[in-house]
Amino acid sequence: MPTKVRVLIVDDSAVMRGVLAEMINSAEDMEVVGAAPDAHTAREMIKALNPDVLTLDVQMPKMNGLEFLDRLMRLRPMPVVMVSSFTEAGSETTLKALELGAVDFIGKPRAEHSGSMELYAEELLDKLRAAKSARLRRQNVHRTSSATTSLPANSVQSTSAYAKTGNPGGKIIFVGASTGGTEAIKEFLMGIPANCPPILIVQHMPESFTASFARRLDGLCAPRVLESQGNEKLEFGTVYIAPGHSHLQVKRVGSGYVTELLSTPPVNRHRPAVDVLFDSAANQVGRSAIGVILTGMGKDGAQGLLRMRQAGAKTFGQDEASCVVYGMPREAFLIGAVAEQCSLDEMAKRVLTALGS
Structure with a gap:
């Protein structure tokens, strides 16, 4: 037994x-x-x-x-x-x-x-x-932001153009996480510079927690971090956290993109669900999207990340050794959704490099 x-x-x-x-x-x-x-x-x-x-x-x-x-x-x-x-x-x-x-x-x-x-x-x-079965990671609560890097030279022009015009040719980064994700997202964002493309994030979390989570990240990271209220025009240097009561997706409007919140039923038992965000990235942004799946329990986001990759997006998955729970990234890797697997320490650097390709 x-x-x-x-x-x-x-x-x-x-x-x-x-x-x-x-x-x-x-x-x-x-x-x-x-x-x-x-x-x-x-x-x-x-x-x-x-x-x-x-x-x-x-x-x-x-x-x-x-x-x-x-x-x-x-x-x-x-x-x-x-x-x-x-x-x-x-x-x-x-x-x-x-x-x-x-x-x-x-x-x-x-x-x-x-x-x-x-x-x-x-x-x-x-x-x-x-x-x-989780991997324990003693966190350093006194760590300061490491986001001193800059965007790759060949991505600065397109990012600047996006910032000024909302040009849909600019890159957009999509991130999903669950168990262990609050710290993983923090570490990822602390490697991202202030002039980054728009970043949309789904972290499985009750609605009473997401505003506090966004405020905490905003005080630690170089980009501006906010809890999405829906219908926000995507701007460079801004991170949009899905509120705990709604799915978050991106929608193309005119020459740019806006956030959209949905109160539709849970997907994979979650609302917000990573699959909903990633599906909108595949359908609306295509090859200009970058998908990142981080530590988490279950399989939410795996199919959505696969659809992103099939639509031409670059996709990244956190490796087993650096995950608190190697569930969501594992499921994504097994079905071929992850083009590149790397440690959490390397994730921001790899994503920044992908912006210029």
Whole structure:
């Protein structure tokens, strides 16, 4: 019989510990080995029980989740899935936790969403399974922007023309990511100069988190980063993050392009979905598009990236060694959607080089 994934729950709410334990124990391949009300108890239980994965509440008494996570990742690194409130403050704290090394996060189940508890449980279990096999990366939260490079000489002219006229012949970069993607996207963008072509990004994330994510990136990266509101004319030096409530796609209007948001049903269980963005790139931008698929669980984006490549776009996939979860890039690579595979450290440089070809 396969070994079960051993989970330790850390949450100051007895009710929440009970809800999470019931969901986790309902899976045949998982078991809750303990539940701790605070960080001090959790520390002792980790020593005694040696769990595979930890769920960690962001807000706790005595020692908050961030402080505990920071110590844990320095002294006894292990896969952690943060359980966060859907508030703005909760999203800021959660993004900080991902910088500190948490694999993933999930919002707390809410009473008003009782009808969707099965979907919540399914998402929770998927995240815990992915975390069990994830590659841990201790993040450097003090890193400063490395975006000191410039665009290749033979791409500057077309990019400048795009900036002035919206010329559809200019390049547009499309990026998709999921588990581990918040930090991967940050690292990618920190290698991108301020005068870059438009960049559109889908990161699987609840709607209460995407605005905070965009603000955090905007403060770290050379290009301007914003949460897309829809109907924005694509501009050079600007990164458009899909809001958590809608699909993002690009649409050609006259001599240029604009963003478009769709409230259509989820694709691959996600809204926003990477496939929706990549399909619009294939249909609207064709060989002037560049597609990038980064770390993530599942297969969202693989088929869309293949259609981009078939339409003449250059396509890149993050390699297994640098992924937190080698799911989405793997699926894309297996079906021939990835023309060039490289490490996250090299991704920005490779994409910048492709702008001039």
